[in-house]
Amino acid sequence: MKADTVGAITPAVLVALAPGEKILAAHEIMLHMDGAVKVSRKTMKQLGVSRAHLMGMHARGDAEENYFFAEFEGPGNVTFSRDKGGEVRVVHLAPGQTVRLRSGHLVCFDESVRYFPMVLAHWVVQRGNDQENHYVFADELTGPGTIVFQSYGNILSFTLGPTEAIRTSPESLLLTAPSNGVQVNWLASPGMVAGGNLEPVLDVRGPGAIMVHSGV
């Protein structure tokens, strides 16, 4: 897959496909495609994700994973857009290299990339007698192959050393290497008395690459 970014404010992704080359993309983010490009459906089951796992994801909350991807087959050009401002990154994954990308940001990926949806973080908020469960869902993507994703706002990239850690808001975490540990902690809001409002934060501990984004 040859992917280029078009524009800067609300970037689109232009993918040039060779004859017979296939990519997968989230459903309904296509902007345009050449007449020669074919579209079909790829189910999660075909990608090796069991129905039980997917049902469990959806039962847990607002998982954005669909039950299928759109498959585009070349020759020709296809463009995609997530209709939001931000940055597009094209990342080439080496064989066996894995990244965990926040759900809802994947634009497209090579057919050779292994896809697996997962829960990256989970916390519970007590509201009176009720408990609210909150999740950060992620797409785990393993090479070889190219993946394309979009942030909301700008991307800040770091590489954490062993035991080095950064703290982010749950909404800011965009991508993490699987070697990073992700732990939910609680931070007292400024000015709050003890026992007042506590905000969940994510402590990400290295070693590994991490990206956070400035929008939500």
Add this chain to the structure above:
Amino acid sequence: MELETLKGVVPAVLATLAPQESVYCEHGIMLYKDPTVTVGRKTVQSGGMFGSIKRTTVGGIPFFLSEFTGPGSVAFSRDGVGEIRDIELAPNEVLDIAEGSLLCAENRIPYDMLYVKGTNRVGRMLGFWMDRLTGPGKIALHGYGNIISMTLAAQEKITADYGALLYKSGSVEAKSLNLPFGGGLLGKLEAYEVLELIGPGKVALQSIDPKKEHT
């Protein structure tokens, strides 16, 4: 008339008018104007009473356009993140512009509308309207997000998302269709509702669907 783009994340266009020179635009998109610029109303006359009711109540096209007459400057903005294109239409050149994207046009440019039929599928039953402008004259339009431009050869086809079309030449045919998403019933139920654009002519796409942005 001189057109100048005031660049930025949410850009605006500044039209500088000579005495008695006029531009028209959709009502409610003026940002500011010089006190010397007068404002009037331009009635849209096309399709009779039923045509007017259909395009205004269903299509969202206004009953009236605003007309600004110089001397002086007037600025327009679509209140959205994107890019502005100033286009000089050649004599008899026809351009169809997505509803809600025209910023302003010289008064000598005739204004008309084009209806693109829907697919008769629930949600797209009624199709949509485009502004049809015929040159010569200058126009400015706002593309939501970034603009991708291309020129289609005769009979060359592309498939585009409904909200992606920003403008096309009058010679480019736009047809709504359901693009099956794989086989079986699910493929039909989840079919893409798309536009097939057939050349020859110019096509520009925008990377944000303005209807999605505002929902």
